[in-house]
Amino acid sequence: MKYENYIKLEFPSNSCNEAMARSAAGVFAAQMDPTMEELGDIKTAVSEAVTNCIVHAYPDCIGKILMRCRILEGNKLEIVIRDWGKGIEDIEQARAPLFSTGSQERSGMGFTIMESFMDKMTIRSRPGEGTTVVLSRTLPRRGRSR
Amino acid sequence: MELKTECSSGYLFIRMKGELDHHAAKMTLQGIESAIDRFLPRHCALEMSGLSFMDSSGIAVILRAKRRVGTGGGDLILLDPSPQVWRVLTASGVDRLVPVKIREGRIAK
Numbered sequence: 375m376k377y378e379n380y381i382k383l384e385f386p387s388n389s390c391n392e393a394m395a396r397s398a399a400g401v402f403a404a405q406m407d408p409t410m411e412e413l414g415d416i417k418t419a420v421s422e423a424v425t426n427c428i429v430h431a432y433p434d435c436i437g438k439i440l441m442r443c444r445i446l447e448g449n450k451l452e453i454v455i456r457d458w459g460k461g462i463e464d465i466e467q468a469r470a471p472l473f474s475t476g477s478q479e480r481s482g483m484g485f486t487i488m489e490s491f492m493d494k495m496t497i498r499s500r501p502g503e504g505t506t507v508v509l510s511r512t513l514p515r516r517g518r519s520r
Numbered sequence: 521m522e523l524k525t526e527c528s529s530g531y532l533f534i535r536m537k538g539e540l541d542h543h544a545a546k547m548t549l550q551g552i553e554s555a556i557d558r559f560l561p562r563h564c565a566l567e568m569s570g571l572s573f574m575d576s577s578g579i580a581v582i583l584r585a586k587r588r589v590g591t592g593g594g595d596l597i598l599l600d601p602s603p604q605v606w607r608v609l610t611a612s613g614v615d616r617l618v619p620v621k622i623r624e625g626r627i628a629k
């Protein structure tokens with residue numbers, strides 16, 4: 375697929391990297407001239423996906439997380455967040471609002487928020503091998519010359 | 521996350537400043553719970569205008585704060601969320617579980 379620009383970021387699953395990852399995605403997306411609301415949506419979705427890697431994929435170890443952001447044809451932002459952790463048994467069930475395997479510190483709303491803040495969310499996962507979440511959102515071109 | 525508490529006219533105000541994600545959630549909840557336990561308020565308000573970011577980790581914090589105030593017979597409201605926080609509150613349906621108030625002249629949705 376033709377792309378206009380991309381970044382790839384690899385980092386360990388320390389919780390201090392949640393803010394780093396969403397800020398990096400926000401800085402990358404800024405070149406697409408988003409509104410404040412679009413930028414907030416993108417950062418929130420990234421924060422959810424990265425937190426899931428930290429909390430669920432690697433519950434009792436530090437593992438590797440990869441984030442790739444690309445601008446595709448038609449001003450479409452695509453963000454891939456991947457881990458090599460625990461994986462998800464039943465993806466349909468995991469996507470359902472309020473479903474959570476976590477403690478009472480979780481509300482089971484992460485995937486619901488990602489889905490409603492982005493145009494599209496796809497999840498690929500295999501137990502024991504890891505999870506890949508792909509988020510995409512097309513932003514209107516606001517006629518800024520680049 | 522920085523928390524400041526203030527009691528006035530029967531309300532315990534807890535002013536939140538910073539970003540509330542999973543990284544900050546534990547400390548934030550501890551701070552809120554200890555304020556609630558200390559003042560046992562009839563009414564408690566989480567003042568959110570200084571909260572520049574919140575994700576689903578914040579939802580759990582809000583719902584646990586509501587329960588904590590409730591055990592002492594009090595109630596919880598959310599005050600002046602920023603547009604980003606407001607979007608998370610509505611997308612998750614928390615705005616239907618905890619009243620949200622945006623005061624005149626404060627950041628509108």
Ligand SMILES: Nc1ncnc2c1ncn2[C@@H]1O[C@H](COP(=O)(O)OP(=O)(O)OP(=O)(O)O)[C@@H](O)[C@H]1O
Pocket residue numbers: 422426427430431432457459460461462468469473474475476479480481482483484485486505576577
């Ligand atoms: N990267 C991942 N690796 C393994 N399991 C995951 C991953 N992401 C999500 N899950 C599973 O999917 C469930 C639902 O995720 P979701 O983000 O919607 O809710 P949550 O993380 O449990 O709660 P919240 O996001 O509201 O804090 C999780 O409880 C977990 O079981």
Ligand SMILES: [Mg+2]
Pocket residue numbers: 422425426483484485576
């Ligand atoms: Mg989650």
